Amino acid sequence: MKSKNFLTALLILVVMFAFTASVNAGGKVYKLGMSLAITGPTSDAGNPYAKGTEDYFKFVNDTKMLGEDTIDCTIRDDQYKTDVTKRNFEEYLDNGIVMYLNYSTGSTLGLKRDFEEEEIAVLPASYHAGNLDGSNYIFLPIASYSDQLVNLAEYVAKHHKGAKAKVALFVHPSAFGRGPVSDVEKAVAAGLNIELIEVVEHGKDLDNTAMLKRLMSKNVQYVISQTIQSPVATMIKDSQRLGLTASSFGEAGKLTFMGAHYTGGNDLIALAGDAAENYFWITAFNITSVPGEGTTKQLALAKKYGRDQKAADSHNYAAGIMVAQVTTEAIKRTKAAGLEINKANLYNTLNKMNGANAYNPYTTTGPVNYSKTDRMGVDLLQIYSVQGGVFKAVGKPLESEYMKKIK
Amino acid sequence: MSANLWLATGNFFTTYKQEQRTFLTSLDRSVFTFFLVLLFGWPLVFELSNKYMLVVDNVLIAIVAVMGLNLVTGFAGLISIGHAAFVGIGAYTIASFCQTIGESHIIITHFWPVLIVFSGIVGAVFGAIVGLPALRLKHLYLAIATLSFQMIFEWTIQFMTFFNQGQTIYVGRVFWFTGKVGRSDHYLFWYFIILTIVILLGFGIRNLLKTRYGRCLVAVRDNDRAADAMGMNPGLTKVYAFALAGFFAGVAGALHAYVYRGVGFESFTLHESIGYLAMAIVGGLGTLNGSFWGPVAIKFLDLQVETLAEIAGQYMPSSMNLATALKPFTFGLVIVLFLMFEPRGIANWWRIIKSYTKLWPFRY
Numbered sequence: 001m002k003s004k005n006f007l008t009a010l011l012i013l014v015v016m017f018a019f020t021a022s023v024n025a026g027g028k029v030y031k032l033g034m035s036l037a038i039t040g041p042t043s044d045a046g047n048p049y050a051k052g053t054e055d056y057f058k059f060v061n062d063t064k065m066l067g068e069d070t071i072d073c074t075i076r077d078d079q080y081k082t083d084v085t086k087r088n089f090e091e092y093l094d095n096g097i098v099m100y101l102n103y104s105t106g107s108t109l110g111l112k113r114d115f116e117e118e119e120i121a122v123l124p125a126s127y128h129a130g131n132l133d134g135s136n137y138i139f140l141p142i143a144s145y146s147d148q149l150v151n152l153a154e155y156v157a158k159h160h161k162g163a164k165a166k167v168a169l170f171v172h173p174s175a176f177g178r179g180p181v182s183d184v185e186k187a188v189a190a191g192l193n194i195e196l197i198e199v200v201e202h203g204k205d206l207d208n209t210a211m212l213k214r215l216m217s218k219n220v221q222y223v224i225s226q227t228i229q230s231p232v233a234t235m236i237k238d239s240q241r242l243g244l245t246a247s248s249f250g251e252a253g254k255l256t257f258m259g260a261h262y263t264g265g266n267d268l269i270a271l272a273g274d275a276a277e278n279y280f281w282i283t284a285f286n287i288t289s290v291p292g293e294g295t296t297k298q299l300a301l302a303k304k305y306g307r308d309q310k311a312a313d314s315h316n317y318a319a320g321i322m323v324a325q326v327t328t329e330a331i332k333r334t335k336a337a338g339l340e341i342n343k344a345n346l347y348n349t350l351n352k353m354n355g356a357n358a359y360n361p362y363t364t365t366g367p368v369n370y371s372k373t374d375r376m377g378v379d380l381l382q383i384y385s386v387q388g389g390v391f392k393a394v395g396k397p398l399e400s401e402y403m404k405k406i407k
Numbered sequence: 408m409s410a411n412l413w414l415a416t417g418n419f420f421t422t423y424k425q426e427q428r429t430f431l432t433s434l435d436r437s438v439f440t441f442f443l444v445l446l447f448g449w450p451l452v453f454e455l456s457n458k459y460m461l462v463v464d465n466v467l468i469a470i471v472a473v474m475g476l477n478l479v480t481g482f483a484g485l486i487s488i489g490h491a492a493f494v495g496i497g498a499y500t501i502a503s504f505c506q507t508i509g510e511s512h513i514i515i516t517h518f519w520p521v522l523i524v525f526s527g528i529v530g531a532v533f534g535a536i537v538g539l540p541a542l543r544l545k546h547l548y549l550a551i552a553t554l555s556f557q558m559i560f561e562w563t564i565q566f567m568t569f570f571n572q573g574q575t576i577y578v579g580r581v582f583w584f585t586g587k588v589g590r591s592d593h594y595l596f597w598y599f600i601i602l603t604i605v606i607l608l609g610f611g612i613r614n615l616l617k618t619r620y621g622r623c624l625v626a627v628r629d630n631d632r633a634a635d636a637m638g639m640n641p642g643l644t645k646v647y648a649f650a651l652a653g654f655f656a657g658v659a660g661a662l663h664a665y666v667y668r669g670v671g672f673e674s675f676t677l678h679e680s681i682g683y684l685a686m687a688i689v690g691g692l693g694t695l696n697g698s699f700w701g702p703v704a705i706k707f708l709d710l711q712v713e714t715l716a717e718i719a720g721q722y723m724p725s726s727m728n729l730a731t732a733l734k735p736f737t738f739g740l741v742i743v744l745f746l747m748f749e750p751r752g753i754a755n756w757w758r759i760i761k762s763y764t765k766l767w768p769f770r771y
Contacts, residue, residue, distance in 0.1 A: 039734065076713075077713070077716075079734070080673075081673055081674075082575070082667075082671050082673050082674065083465070083667070083673075083674055086461065086667060087458055087461055087462065087465075088458075090456075090457040090458040090461050091456070091457075091458035093457065094456040094457055094458055105574075106574065106575070106671055106673055109574050109575045109671075110575040110667075110669055110671050112575075112577075113577055113668060113669070114668075117590050118590075130574075173565060173566075174565070174572070174573065174574070175571075175572060175573070175574040178572065
């Protein structure tokens with residue numbers, strides 16, 4: 001009798017397995033690839049970014065957002081090395097990916113020719129405007145670093161009281177950091193009412209006293225940064241120690257610090273502590289310290305897949321979700337149009353994502369617009385500033401005027 | 408020598424020339440020829456994916472670079488921790504041409520063998536210049552001198568607009584007799600080219616070590632004063648050891664530029680220099696075959712650890728940081744274990760295996 005029950009149970013299991021297998025076999029699997037720095041330099045950003053992408057694709061599959069079809073996105077660590085990124089990319093191509101998600105400025109520029117030859121749409125985590133030069137297949141998720149810096153400079157010009165505002169740029173010694181400098185200079189030449197006093201390329205200094213004193217001696221009032229959080233944290237901590245930090249925007253005789261996407265976020269507050277107070281930061285992502293529908297969904301996603309609070313609150317987690325959202329949306333629209341999901345059709349779908357067809361992911365401060373002539377996704381940028389230990393929104397999302405003039 | 412050239416048994420030499428033969432028996436030559444046929448033939452039988460072909464190309468490029476490092480550090484006993492900068496010199500020689508005449512200029516795309524040799528020569532010139540402190544410095548002090556060259560190289564590349572401030576400078580696709588080497592054949596094509604270069608340079612080192620110049624390297628390493636007393640010129644030997652290493656590194660750099668179709672600063676950092684040194688140590692310093700074993704071991708270990716971390720990551724999706732610990736941990740552990748238990752490197756295992764197989768047919 002026991003053996004009969006056992007056989008029946010076994011039979012039921014076999015039938016269930018066969019049924020499940022046949023259900024899975026009914027759907028198509030769309031292969032994607034992502035290579036980024038989960039370890040090594042900039043992994044503080046890459047790690048939550050990877051988690052965001054991984055979680056969102058899991059969510060797409062779990063909730064059957066694409067019906068029976070599923071997304072299979074392989075995520076590989078490249079340790080911020082272009083050689084490894086290239087190897088990962090080759091592997092993904094061997095696997096037959098239909099779209100590729102990349103990370104650093106260096107590797108995006110390094111593999112640009114490969115993207116062109118393979119005619120594959122790419123969404124990098126680098127918002128370097130130079131990525132778009134001579135490329136047809138790279139789509140920046142949000143407005144470029146140039147847009148971000150010019151936008152901050154415009155904000156300074158608009159809100160500064162008194163004579164022409166004196167501004168210094170504090171940039172990373174690489175294409176990532178240097179890229180926007182010439183665009184800010186062009187904007188100034190085109191009539192933007194600020195005076196660019198100095199461009200500082202930071203090293204690995206643990207003390208910025210000399211630099212800050214020099215800037216003060218030149219009557220600089222605003223320092224706009226295009227780098228990563230750690231050098232900014234060092235600088236603003238030194239400024240606080242020296243009593244040079246403005247307590248409100250544009251306080252006379254003091255320094256107001258501002259910065260682009262990768263300079264800010266919760267990691268900056270964790271690194272700089274009180275010194276981060278009154279730091280102005282621009283990005284195109286909603287952040288959890290300014291609650292809204294988007295951030296509620298972001299936190300729910302993080303909770304669903306067991307992420308810790310640090311990852312859940314990270315704007316890089318939001319950025320990782322965002323590229324997964326755009327990719328999923330491209331697949332959905334291509335499917336809805338009755339087209340085969342392949343590299344060419346996804347590329348065309350992305351190019352049509354504009355106007356009435358613009359896509360509104362819950363993670364960003366504005367819609368994603370792509371076309372054959374504009375491959376910068378979210379144009380609306382939001383300025384935040386640290387108030388009481390958290391980033392709070394400053395005004396409404398805005399778009400740079402001078403970038404349109406100098407383009 | 409014995410009448411039977413196929414067996415080592417009973418062989419004895421009557422001249423130094425006989426003793427200096429590359430292959431002692433016809434069996435040795437045949438085995439080596441068979442091995443070469445295998446190396447050239449396998450990709451035609453087993454089609455490897457682009458990813459793994461790139462890995463294999465990368466290993467071969469590292470072999471070229473490590474052969475150079477082994478000459479200066481292993482054979483001549485001069486520590487160099489700036490080897491990646493020499494590799495970078497070769498790569499940036501190609502990049503300079505691309506910047507000046509355009510990446511698709513006929514010189515870049517058609518005369519690439521000449522450019523590869525030229526890059527080696529530029530590497531040798533820089534090697535000789537950097538080797539000059541070796542006339543006065545030894546051991547750690549010399550290591551610091553090579554380290555400073557690494558720093559100067561990094562600074563120069565990152566700040567000069569001519570070198571695109573370290574960002575990628577593109578290199579055009581090359582042509583072969585059959586026409587332009589397309590994307591699908593790219594890695595396979597370069598496999599054959601790099602393999603040929605490895606073999607030529609390998610024979611070059613083997614022959615060099617049989618000459619007085621090669622023996623000078625070893626003599627200076629063992630005791631430079633004794634070498635001086637015996638009529639050798641230790642200063643010149645040290646400088647040409649660096650020049651030779653620079654040549655090998657320059658060739659490796661040029662190959663890197665062509666295989667990756669671009670030159671970017673990140674591939675030639677201090678971290679890479681340490682990597683080359685690790686390959687030389689693991690392979691076996693002061694041995695030719697160690698230059699082959701080291702890169703193969705380190706590069707494939709790297710790949711396996713990556714796979715291991717990924718498998719572990721599947722079971723622990725939230726802990727993708729596992730790779731953070733695994734990679735540097737295994738890299739460091741392997742070097743420490745080799746230094747502790749097998750300082751002569753994998754080359755010594757090869758020697759032991761060879762001596763076992765020599766039991767038959769009996770040599771003596």
